[in-house]
Amino acid sequence: MQERLERRSFIFTLLLVTIAFGLLLKPFFTPIFWACAVALIFHPVYRYLLNRYPRWPNFTALLTLLLCIVMVVIPVLLVGSSFVSEGANVYQKVQSGEINLGAKVEQVRAAFPGINAALERFGIDFEGLKQRLLGGLMSAGSFLAKNALALGQNTLQFFVSLGLMLYLTFFLIRDGNALIALLIRALPLGDEREKLLLAKFAEVTRATIKGNLVVAVTQGTLGGLIFWALGLPAPLLWGVIMTMLSLLPAVGAAIIWFPAALYLYATGEAVKATVLMVYGVAVISLVDNILRPILVGRDTKLPDYMVLFSTIGGLMMFGISGFAIGPLLAALFMAFWEIFMREFISSDTPLIPPRRQSPVDDTDSKKLSAQD
Template sequence: MTPSDEQAHGVSQNRALLPLMVVATLALGWILVPFYGAIMWGAIIALLFMPVHRRLLARYKWQRTPTALLTMALILVVLILPFALLMAALAQEVSHFYTLVQSGEVNPTRYFRDVFNALPDWVGALLDRFGLVNFSALQRRVSAALAQGSQFLATQALGIGQLTVEFITSLFISLYLAFFLLRDGESLARTLRNAVPLAPEHKRELISKFTTVIRATVKGNLLVAVIQGALGGLAFWVLGVGGALLWAVLMAFLSLLPAIGAGLVWLPVALYFFVTGGIWQGIALCAWGVLVIGLVDNLLRPILVGKDTRMPDYVVMITTLGGMVVFGINGFVIGPAIAAMFMAVWHIYATTRADTGA
């Protein structure tokens, strides 16, 4: 075989290898889809705690396996145990609330009726014209919606609080993967860098952008959510609103939505205080929500998320909302990460074209 024939044979082998690689990658992705959330959070946990792992490795000069095990023990104490305790307490509170709705002690229609009675006459007439004050129909709809919603929350919270098989499986996969990524992450990253057919400076830019966005999004959004939820729950507890823990967790969850977030919970409660005669409670809750809870969002989120990711606030907000619509709760990480990679890839493309004069 001549050198030209060998070269042609090598080219044909490379052409056949590419489709096989694509098919194998898609097949692997297909079988991992059911666990994509657990795999994603395992990678995120390893990424967040990698600096701790490196400090322990440099300080104690241990082998990678004992250091990774010590890091995993810290993760269990700092992250997993508090989360499990919170979910167990939440499960009890949600179950209690569901029982109150089922027994009729919590009657949403009564609250709507109190609000309607406090409205000006012209507002009541306008609502009546559009058929929006049929309290019998409203009671059926709201009661059914609250019953379904509270039952769903109770099921989910109880599932976590009582450690169901699905939750244990996902948690095991996340922690198992996090351990190996902590132990072997650097060698795996080196292998991936060598496999990506890009210039070294472009690979460094993409990897740096991706890791920065993931860390900033998770740490920033979760920290803001925890602070806002805790502040909102504290205000509800002081004002005597029932189920303060439940509302605190709900506010923390909604705080993942930039700009609107916790206001979807505390603002209706403040309005209810106003229309039912609790003027000072309504004023206090509005002041606390705007000046304290809102300040946390407006002050900390741009610093923790926007500054590190170097993305405009509106891009972070839109991609967070879009990501949560498409991917659910995991979308608050996936959305900004996709946006960051989009911007980085287009920046590399524009720079390359400018350098080549195309």
């Protein structure tokens, strides 16, 4: 009886201390998450270097971290600061009247009179839609302008967080395997379940950050380059926006380049508009179909609608980091429920039904069955 009471008291105290420690680390959640993600993505580089220099683990971890800084951190800082600055500059031009958004919308409306008829057929008031669109753009510009000011005021806090992230990343790269083994030993979920969940964490993190982010950056870069080549204003700003939109399934960069092509048609720039339209369809849109299967494959095993809702929800809850955290939480949710169904309900039915095979796949499977 005394031993049972002591055990329960210890476990209760352990939970309290763990919760308190979690609250203590709450302000550093973002740098800790990105340190884990970056260490996970660059760990194969560390293993490769360690195989060549097995006696120098500290040196190889530091070299891996330097590669991460050069390849990821510095470019992101440069693009991010330029994006905020350019967005704030465009907002100031709109406020001063140098750029008249209302006149540009009316120009498109006059060039495509069928738009009015189509909107009226669906009971949509064009004037109201225009006011909401302009209001949304002004709100976005105001948000960028305020963030530009806040970024200048919070520069020290930002670089402290960045320094903490890089500092932790070094140790996670060097000691990652030992920490994972310690985590598996400490968690009371069962070693096999913990290995499955950690593997799912690794799969989704790599797929979301390495795959989806590379695809989105590629699409945004291509979009920004064509905007620059055609002489459109603020190509960096629109390129970054296309990158962000490309992170969302069923949304994509076409929300930017397609209206831009329509505007060019409306202003009499038919050649530029045609170039942008063909480039958008043949280059920007095809990047997703070519690169995503190569970089992501089916690692997440999540349907597009789940990725879409989890990404948007993650962005709303966690800010820019939510594009990675949202799908990760969704994948862990599915993994926990699959374990529960398999072990406690004795069900082998997956939560997400497998996609139907194409006729080619069906034919191939029949041939394999016949050979067997």
